Amino acid sequence: xxxxxxxxxxxxxxxxxxxxxxxxxxxAAGCRFVAGYPITPSTxxxxxxxxxxxxxxxxxxxxxxxxxSSIAIQGxxxxxxxxxxxxxxxxxxxxxxxxxxxxxxETPLVLVDVQRAGPSTGLPTMPAxxxxxxxxxxxxxxxxxxxxxxxxxxxCFDLTIKAFNLxxxxxVPVLFMMxxxxxxxxxxxxxxxxxxxxxxxxxxxxxxxEEYLAFAPKADLVPDMVKAGDGYHMHVTGLTHDEKGYPxxxxxxxxRLVRRLxxxxxxxxxxxxxxxxxxxxxxxxxxxxxxxxxxxxxxAIEQARSEGLKVGHLRLVVAWPFPEKRIRELSSKVKAFVVxxxxxxxxxxxxxxxxxxxxxxVCVPHAGGTVHNPKDIYEAIRxxxxxxx
Amino acid sequence: xxxxxxxKKARGSVVIMAERCKGCxxxxxxxPTDALDLSSQYNAKGYHPPVLARxxxxxxCDICGMVCPDFAIYGFIKKPTKGH
Numbered sequence: 001x002x003x004x005x006x007x008x009x010x011x012x013x014x015x016x017x018x019x020x021x022x023x024x025x026x027x028a029a030g031c032r033f034v035a036g037y038p039i040t041p042s043t044x045x046x047x048x049x050x051x052x053x054x055x056x057x058x059x060x061x062x063x064x065x066x067x068x069s070s071i072a073i074q075g076x077x078x079x080x081x082x083x084x085x086x087x088x089x090x091x092x093x094x095x096x097x098x099x100x101x102x103x104x105x106e107t108p109l110v111l112v113d114v115q116r117a118g119p120s121t122g123l124p125t126m127p128a129x130x131x132x133x134x135x136x137x138x139x140x141x142x143x144x145x146x147x148x149x150x151x152x153x154x155x156c157f158d159l160t161i162k163a164f165n166l167x168x169x170x171x172v173p174v175l176f177m178m179x180x181x182x183x184x185x186x187x188x189x190x191x192x193x194x195x196x197x198x199x200x201x202x203x204x205x206x207x208x209x210e211e212y213l214a215f216a217p218k219a220d221l222v223p224d225m226v227k228a229g230d231g232y233h234m235h236v237t238g239l240t241h242d243e244k245g246y247p248x249x250x251x252x253x254x255x256r257l258v259r260r261l262x263x264x265x266x267x268x269x270x271x272x273x274x275x276x277x278x279x280x281x282x283x284x285x286x287x288x289x290x291x292x293x294x295x296x297x298x299x300a301i302e303q304a305r306s307e308g309l310k311v312g313h314l315r316l317v318v319a320w321p322f323p324e325k326r327i328r329e330l331s332s333k334v335k336a337f338v339v340x341x342x343x344x345x346x347x348x349x350x351x352x353x354x355x356x357x358x359x360x361x362v363c364v365p366h367a368g369g370t371v372h373n374p375k376d377i378y379e380a381i382r383x384x385x386x387x388x389x
Numbered sequence: 390x391x392x393x394x395x396x397k398k399a400r401g402s403v404v405i406m407a408e409r410c411k412g413c414x415x416x417x418x419x420x421p422t423d424a425l426d427l428s429s430q431y432n433a434k435g436y437h438p439p440v441l442a443r444x445x446x447x448x449x450c451d452i453c454g455m456v457c458p459d460f461a462i463y464g465f466i467k468k469p470t471k472g473h
Contacts (some may be wrong), residue, residue: 233419235455246452 002201004028004161006194008056017231018156018182020046021189022112023052025160026084028197031110032058033081035072037065037091040124041180042114045086066091070098070111077107078236080227081203082164086112089262090121092131092138099173099221100139101238103261106215106223108167108202110160112176113242114183117342117368127180128368129291129342133349135175136320142258144265146272147175147320149290159280159317165200166272170264173221177319179342181292181371209233215257221264269321279305280295283312284335286382288327288351290316292371300377311381319347327354329345336384340364340377401449401466403441409461412436416453416462422446425453 008027036046063069073083075378080200106210117123167174205224214234226232294315339348348363364380424446427437454463
């Protein structure tokens with residue numbers, strides 16, 4: 001495993017917000033091209049990128065819109081750079097088509113969505129978590145995707161590096177699903193020295209130019225890449241393509257390609273999934289959270305525990321792929337899942353699907369604009385076992 | 390500018406619109422059967438457009454058309470003619 005280039009690593013303790021920590025994470029991970037159309041509440045990410053990039057040899061372009069941003073970074077990725085774009089809800093909607101293109105062409109990139117309340121323009125300066133299902137299913141067609149959910153500025157730094165590493169490892173667009181609260185939350189962020197930061201280098205093809213097949217998968221179902229301009233014959237298209245990369249619009253090619261795009265995440269899911277558990281073993285009720293709700297749920301969990309309820313806490317760090325196996329295991333042990341979300345029930349659907357009726361699943365919905373009152377989560381925890389088997 | 394003229398014979402052929410060409414050479418580089426060369430002729434802009442130098446090699450696969458940034462060339466598969 002390679003380590004980070006020291007030129008981009010601001011080793012030390014900082015007092016910065018989640019957006020700035022995300023920028024530092026990207027720079028430490030080796031990101032050297034960012035195209036973006038600044039939008040609240042993600043603007044601070046690109047502000048810091050624009051300020052810092054000249055000192056690390058990176059290029060930032062403020063594009064004409066989010067559509068151009070999400071396509072410019074794909075060009076840069078094929079030119080050999082690690083790339084990222086940053087947006088919020090309305091821009092995320094505009095980028096959907098290109099998430100599909102990146103999935104189809106297996107272009108490694110990171111797309112940061114600092115979620116705000118929607119639909120449409122909604123509440124630009126206020127939090128929500130309404131883009132979680134859009135992250136999974138937003139582009140048309142079938143593909144595998146990875147999405148991460150930080151809950152603190154420190155995690156914004158750590159997980160941005162992880163996002164870049166996963167993007168390079170599996171050659172997929174990795175969606176970094178922050179929310180306004182985490183983005184604008186100022187906390188202590190400790191940046192380790194460069195030799196302590198593991199960075200996954202691009203999987204480069206090194207064989208002969210004649211035998212190069214741009215989309216021939218390796219054992220983990222992921223093909224190796226080359227850089228445009230290195231002299232390899234390559235063709236990158238959103239059309240259904242064969243291993244050479246040329247359009248081949250037949251039922252057989254479609255089946256092979258799309259199955260692989262889905263399987264490379266599905267079959268590697270156990271290596272990708274990441275969650276944090278607290279007191280889940282022996283619990284009757286498990287609160288499943290991600291992002292900012294993992295912090296608003298803490299007082300509620302403490303109160304419920306002080307009243308004798310056996311409550312566990314499972315926090316999703318990687319939301320997609322969803323930890324299906326773990327939730328299935330738990331569903332036969334616990335009586336209920338409680339899922340507080342700043343939306344009207346998105347990841348709740350996944351928990352409910354994996355619980356498959358073995359445990360009661362209760363959503364604590366919120367329209368966004370602020371965070372839950374812990375009292376609402378506490379009441380949901382208290383009431384969740386009443387209707388359970 | 391002259392009309393596009395398909396060259397004859399072989400299984401496939403190409404149509405070259407010389408005036409659109411900026412001489413990048415992608416078609417020559419990517420041709421899997423090495424059928425194309427850059428012409429010694431100039432177009433009006435002063436670039437060397439491609440020419441189907443080895444027309445028996447052309448299969449009409451249209452990879453030249455796929456990689457051409459300027460839509461200046463495309464390949465096609467010829468229909469078999471009777472008596473040949």
